[in-house]
Amino acid sequence: MTAAYRAASLSVLGKWLAEAGEGQRWRLVAEFLEEYRHEPEQDRLMLLGPEPLSTGDERWDVFLAGLAEYLAARADRAAPAWAERRSLRRFWFPFGSRAARADALVHSPAAFRRRGIFIAPQELGVA
Template sequence: MSATSSKDWLAAHPPPDSAFVQSLAHVSARIRDGEELRFAVREFLDEFELLPRPDLMDRAIRERPALTGSAPADAYLGALAEHLAATRGLQRPSWAVEPERFLDRFWFLSAVPGFRALALAQSPAAFRRRGIFIAEGALQRV
């Protein structure tokens, strides 16, 4: 089944709202429990892409995540909330622009040679303004 037909099938057979449990607050809790940021975020994005309605998307980003103890992770969650709100036509959560959601130093998510130039050019605005640099495909899920 292709991705398009999967989305079409889900649109015709929507699961109950209670089936969608991921939120950025949940991602924060997983990070505080020792899970790596990238894995928790990927799972969140997998579910977020399946959300059939804007109110469910809003619910997934609205609740303020507790601080994780990692400044880069806290800033990343703020950037992700702002980016998802901007790209889905949602209101940006107020917690996403709290001072602790910004970094004092640049953070490049990879040390691979050539990544910095690529990330400087491709990072979404919500990430760049926090000093976080990611590749264009980092937020895309299959």
């Protein structure tokens, strides 16, 4: 018997990020966003709800909260309650070139910027 396909939740993504090396993490985020985009709208918010456990890296833990808020806002919904508790004390620019930093400072979505993460929207373009 074949198991039915289910898109990964942010909680599952958090587990994957905890197990992945730094070079793999953005690919996993891109895969999550691709799956999320193909889910029916009424099912998408369920993928954001369960709170992810720590990835072992505060930056990625906060990134997951920003991603939950960002995706919920695109559906005109509030972020899951767990996401409100997560923010960084030091700014994080995941993509470090000067051009990427400048673009992120100007264009970073509010869900990330208010948590101290500066990422250009095109990095989330799959969603």
